[in-house]
Amino acid sequence: MFIDYVKIHVIGGYGGSGATSFRREKFVPKGGPDGGDGGRGGSVILRGNKHLRTLQDYSYHKLYKAGRGQHGMGSNKHGRKGKDIVLEVPLGTIVKDAESGQVLGDIVEDGQEIVVARGGRGGRGNARFATPTHRSPREWEPGEPGEDRWIELELKLIADIGLVGLPNAGKSTLLSRISQARPKIADYPFTTLEPNLGIVAYRDYIHFVVADIPGLIEGAHQGKGLGIQFLKHIERTRAIAYLIDSADPEPVKTFETLYNELQAYSASLIKKPALIVLTKKDLQTDDFSPPDFGNGLPVLFISAVRGDHLEELKDQFYNLIQQADKIDNMG
Structure with missing residues (x-):
């Protein structure tokens, strides 16, 4: 518990x-x-x-x-x-x-x-x-x-990267593939009812901590769903990865929902280094084209189940941490 x-x-x-x-x-x-x-x-x-x-x-x-x-x-x-x-x-x-x-x-x-x-x-x-x-x-x-x-x-959990997404976006599966963490995984919403931390082994003996934050829904900052109970844990993360299911019929709107919930809870959250991770590539056809989110954030299309682009994702996570280091030093 x-x-x-x-x-x-x-x-x-x-x-x-x-x-x-x-x-x-x-x-x-x-x-x-x-x-x-x-x-x-x-x-x-x-x-x-x-x-x-x-x-x-x-x-x-x-x-x-x-x-x-x-x-x-x-x-x-x-x-x-x-x-x-x-x-x-x-x-x-x-x-x-x-x-x-x-x-x-x-x-x-x-x-x-x-x-x-x-x-x-x-x-x-x-x-x-x-x-x-x-x-x-x-x-x-x-x-x-x-x-x-x-x-x-x-x-309030301390982590380098916070995984943020709607329920069943693939956060727990990703964490289980890039770390030794073993969160509960199932194909229905709200499988994750508590935050999970995983230590990711990177190159040259570098390690960083990734937090799987339970799924947010619209209105989370007002306490809907698991709401504020878990939004507060994102405050301690140094960078954010927005996870979006590639099968989502409105992925851009989903990103906007996540972004707006973080902003409504604390404006400082949207100032953290971030990227968008499109998940479940293994369920898409070869001609699938990732959407244009139009916000300037880097976008990476992965499959945690099949392992597609997970090493590249670790590189991106490490880049975000370095950006956070620069911000901390400037502060």
Whole structure:
């Protein structure tokens, strides 16, 4: 199951309390204060993990509480810090405070960490309160509570190329042929109900990531079909491949529908490097002529089933990624 949104409760650990203690040594009948400080409470930390693809684990367990700091002790011994809790999340996870909506962080790199609930400060022991005029203090401080909040985790997949098309346009078949991904494939609409990622091996040990985004329909930006639930994943792709079934009776209109849906959702999507991929060449006759889309985008006619022009498609994908690199560098 692909889970791309969860709301969880995170609590930093209580700080340990300071100690009230006095030195008790032979021949020192009136030793001074030696109560140590309490340890800070543990924190709740999110960490990016490139091997994860879903937030599913957090849909079952909602509360995460870090360890309490140890209390201070005599002989000026400070308490140990409470144990941190590290929650691993997929790359592309946006973290928000559920109450205020404030974005706390955006995890995009493997190993990147964000502290979402800090542990409470440890209390001071009585040794901290000693002064020249107050030599035997009995004051001490309790530990402070840690941060307590609800947070929202929203996953937006990170990929180099996003495959966009109507249901049953051949996206899953293509992904299965150019990568090791094995999405569900069948000859009916909406076979793909969740995004799939595939790593494509290119020449000279180069790899890039392609995302199979579930089929869009007209009105997707308004939530129709699978709509906004999956449109948001296209935001993270660096380039876009519009897949259109060569048997479509109105391929130009289909492209316009896809283009308009992306534009209506976010104008930035149509500024990404893109190409048009006409699919299912194996089902067409030799005299079939690809339509003129009239938009200046490169067009490639392929058969994922038969393997026609798949190497050329990889070349085109790599060119799009290089274009995206130039745009990023200019930005």
